[in-house]
Amino acid sequence: MPSAIVTGATGILGREITLELCSHPEQWDRIYTVSRSNTEDFGPRVKHAHLDLTGKPEDMARNLEGVQAEYVFFAAYLQKDSEDEATRVNGDMLASFLKALEINGVHTKIKRIILVCGAKNYGVHLGAVKIPMEETDPWMPEPPFPKNFYYRQQRILHEFCETHHTEWAVTYSTEVLGFARGNFMNLASAIGIYAAVSKELGDELVWPGSTEFYTAVTVFTDAKLHAQFCNWVALEPKAANEAFNITNGDADSWMNLWPRVAIYFGLRVPADQFSRPTPLASEKPLAPQPPLSLQADAAGLAGRTSQSFVRQRVDLQKWSQTKEVREAWKVMVEKDGLDAKALEKASWAFAGFAWGRDYSQIISMSKARKLGWTGYQDNWENLERTLGELRHSKVIP
Ligand SMILES: NC(=O)c1ccc[n+]([C@@H]2O[C@H](COP(=O)([O-])OP(=O)(O)OC[C@H]3O[C@@H](n4cnc5c(N)ncnc54)[C@H](OP(=O)(O)O)[C@@H]3O)[C@@H](O)[C@H]2O)c1
Incomplete structure (x- = not known):
């Protein structure tokens, strides 16, 4: 039975990979995180x-003796503010880790390396x-187009x-x-905290994107x-030796999910939410040409x-720093025993970006399905379960 190494095992994706491998003792023997x-x-x-993957390969090799x-499942990731920096750091982490395996001679045993990337591969962060x-x-x-850290990681x-006749x-x-x-x-943390604070403030659940x-x-x-x-x-x-898209299986929209989020928190979505004043609004242009421009002629x-x-419509970073939100959060932390850091640490920039875009995003699941993948997950049940986990761990009330 094979063994596996999972990097980034405390992260959102790496943790679940570790749990999944653990739940199949008939398939996986030892798991190194x-x-x-x-x-x-x-x-x-x-x-x-x-292990600090930004360290020297020789030091890593000693730690991995x-x-x-x-x-190998590589799900480690360090968020950086610029694409150049993300490309340098995340590329170097993978390269140094692989070098450490080489130093220890582990590469001779490896059958397949699975690298966890994302839809930024298609430029979803740059425009339509x-x-x-x-x-x-x-x-x-x-x-x-700016440097793409997934490209550098995949080239590495x-x-x-290719050098070691290993599969990827x-x-x-x-x-x-x-x-x-x-x-x-x-x-999910951003959704949960935004909704819970809206409730504490006596507001309805206004769509911020x-x-x-x-x-x-x-x-x-x-x-x-x-x-x-x-x-x-x-x-x-x-x-x-293939790359695969992976989604839950069905397309969705926030006009479908947002009212369900409201019900989950005992709130309602205001019928006139798009005609209300927007004092905290913001606007940011993305890349001068969207990725779609590459296929425009064809x-x-x-x-x-x-x-x-x-x-x-509600800039989430600005919103999270307003006096009334910070005060409401303080009350909630005391009343409900929440993790005080959650408001400040939640990814407001990412949620603001994800909801503020003006274009759709669908990635095809055809390739994996043609090879026999049948996995599926209902989107709302996914979100509802995740909100439940956040409740259980006191991120939200
Ligand atoms: N989350 C998303 O919405 C999403 C969507 C699409 C694609 N992805 C991609 O999926 C991959 C994994 O992302 P994620 O969201 O699961 O990341 P994450 O939750 O931020 O976790 C990152 C993991 O990397 C580890 N790590 C970071 N720096 C490290 C270092 N110097 N040395 C050793 N370990 C280090 C962290 O552990 P320690 O801090 O304990 O070291 C953590 O376990 C990334 O390529 C990301 O772009 C994520």
Whole structure:
């Protein structure tokens, strides 16, 4: 039975990969987890290595002495403010880790390395994209598009696997709905805190994003489903040396989900929410040309792919710093015993961006389905379960 190394095992995606492998003792023997912190006891089959992936490969190799594995799941990630910095740091982390495996001779045993990437591969952070995004879509040229850290990571992975005759696989998830202890950098925390504070303030649940994105079409990836997918991708012979999109399976929209969020928190969505004054609104342009412009000529869209914008009707970063929100949060922390750091640490910038966009995003699941993947997750049940986990861990009341 094979063993596995999971990097980023305390993160939203890596934690679920670890739990998934643990739940299949008939498939996986020993599991080695790697991260700087260690927030959870995964049980006797899991051994943790405290490791800083930004360190020297030689130091990492020393920390990894005795670790042998046939499969590697690389889900470590360091968020950086600029694309250049994200590319340097996240590329270097992968390269140094692979070098450490080489130093220890572990590379001779490895059968497949699974790299966790995302839909930024298609430029969803830069503007309007082709619908649906498919794995065969060409990568964006850098320049004129900014550096893409997934491209650097995938090039490093391809080169390592080619040199060592090892297999690789890559996953592209979309907006992840999932939970990791002490990690507030996720969409569900932002949703939950925004709704709970709105309730504390006696407000209704006003959509903070753009008018366009409320009715646009979007997709989600459940962190648990992604973990099941990683298990499938690792062991499925036909998945070798391939990159795969992974979503819950159905498209959705916030006009469908937002009223359900309201009901979950005992609130209602105001019928006139889009005609109310917007004192905390903001607007930010994205890349001068959206990724869709690359396909404009072939798709007969020349001259029709203008710059995209992020328009927040309620700028969430500004909102989270207002006096009334901070005071309401203080009351809630005391009353409900919440984790005080959650308001400040929640990913307001990411949620504001995700909801403020003026374009749809769908990634195709055809490639994996054609190879036999049948996994599926209902979007609302995914969000509801994640909100439940946040409640249980006192991030929200
Ligand atoms: N979350 C999303 O919505 C989403 C969507 C699409 C794609 N993705 C992609 O999925 C991948 C994983 O993201 P995630 O959201 O799961 O990340 P995350 O929740 O922020 O977790 C990052 C993990 O990396 C570890 N890590 C960070 N710096 C490290 C270092 N220097 N040394 C060792 N470990 C380090 C962290 O552990 P320690 O801090 O304990 O070291 C943590 O376990 C990324 O490529 C991300 O872009 C995420």
